[in-house]
Amino acid sequence: MEIEDNVEASVKDKEEKRILKSLAEPLLAWYDANARILPWRENAAPYRVWMSEVMLQQTRVEAVKSYFERFMKALPTIQALAEIDDDALLKLWEGLGYYSRARNVKKTAKIVVEQYGGEFPSNYDDLMELPGIGSYTAGAISSIAFANPVPAVDGNVLRVISRVLASKEDITSQSVKKKVEDELRATMPQLKPGAFNQALMEIGATVCVPNGMAKCEICPLNQLCKANILGIVMDLPKKTPKKPRTIEEKTILVIKSGDKVAIRKRCSKGILAGLYEFPNMEGYLSEKEVLYLVKQMSLSAIRILKLEDSKHIFTHKEWHMIGYVVKVEELEQNNSILKDCFFVEPAEIEERYPIPTAFQRYTKYINIILGNDKFKD
Structure with missing residues (x-):
């Protein structure tokens, strides 16, 4: 029985790797044709990528656009961010919520200026050492700004991968997120890793959506997606219910x-x-x-x-x-x-x-x- 289970697990693992390796071609083609025009994509400098990703945490894209443009106009360099008065920074951030993000970006700006000469480190592990930067943001900066093949796994990506693989694992679990990061790191393309990560995020934001009916009929992954093939898209992903506020x-x-x-x-x-x-x-x-x-x-x-x-x-x-x-x-x-x-x-x-x-x-x-x-x- 144990041997049979091991064989079944091995077959499942190989199938998942095959599917994940097959994502790049249709994803990148779709992204080239359908990527939204967003201000932070026009110039993917590390500072701009970082600020956009911090602002987009818990905030809708449409709301972030004007904040981002106004922020970049007021603080065009990381040096300017490091030197701004706290009240002035919070006033710029007013309405974005989660104000600890604003305090963390100033802390990070000071470190980048003092320890890295005002230039973001490109290495994923170095980015992870900075205040307020977790695995997702480090992956986004490293892949989008520096073209390093590291994953950037957020809620959108977890939902897409959960459905593509028909996984019934709880995506609120940190171990599941780590597993998806490891799987994508092993299978994502070495060329255009930033576009690959952004394509996964974009699919999750506009096609494989979190609320309402997923738009499987226009999804470039519909022939690979096991949940679509099995007819269980709306049953996934699995999440532990949040505690009442x-x-x-x-x-x-x-x-x-x-x-x-x-x-x-x-x-x-x-x-x-x-x-x-x-x-x-x-x-x-x-x-x-x-x-x-x-x-x-x-x-x-x-x-x-x-x-x-x-x-x-x-x-x-x-x-x-x-x-x-x-x-x-x-x-x-x-x-x-x-x-x-x-x-x-x-x-x-x-x-x-x-x-x-x-x-x-x-x-x-x-x-x-x-x-x-x-x-x-």
Whole structure:
């Protein structure tokens, strides 16, 4: 029985390698004809490849385009990124979310400038040593910018490979991801490795899609895809269900004094670290409780207005928010700082202070627009 199992496993392994080696030709031909025109593909310099891949983590391609172009205009070199003020960097990043990415890119920029003379290392292992760069990003930079034959395996690639091989292994498992990386490293083409990786990502993003019906009829891999042949495409990939997000209830205060509004800086650790926010408290406060709290801040409330509820979803938690606008008597110039809050003009917020989109529902009450929405026609 053990011998039979070993023989079956060997046959399966050889078949999978044959299929994976057969991917390059149809993939590259399809990619040449169908690749989307994206700003970071026009010039595949390592700095540009890196920034695009970091921005694309957890963010849609269409949303990233304008961010990327604006970022490259403001910070055209890795030296400029290494030297930028933290608040200015977070303001550029405002609306992209996952702000730890922004802090990590500055850390990495400093290391590249100080240890590599401002030039990215081409070696995959050296790239992996840099802050915020994992196996996928290292593979993307090394293959796309330096033409090294190393895989770049993200969620799109895992889905495509899972379906092509009709694999029922859990793609959320790190061991499964490592196995796919090893398999692709052994079978991917030595020529055009960057285009091969991008083609796999592109197929996953536009054809072998994560939500809705896969477009098997136009997929260049449909004759090789075992899931398509077996009619089980929509049963794959297999994933362990995510744990339910924890829910946190909050009360947001838009405190206005004349033309100014109160904001404060979040602490340097934890979620949304180092960003600015409206004063807020845990739990749902009543109007009476808010007025008492405002009085404790040595402010005199003139009127209070209950605002609509809002919700913001993070990776592992949700904020369920209620809000109030509180109009207070105008302060003397030397009394514009209260505990951890300070009052600023809305124009200053738009220009200088990065506010996370978690508070976007309430920014309209001070007539400011956040992130990418500022640049829409």
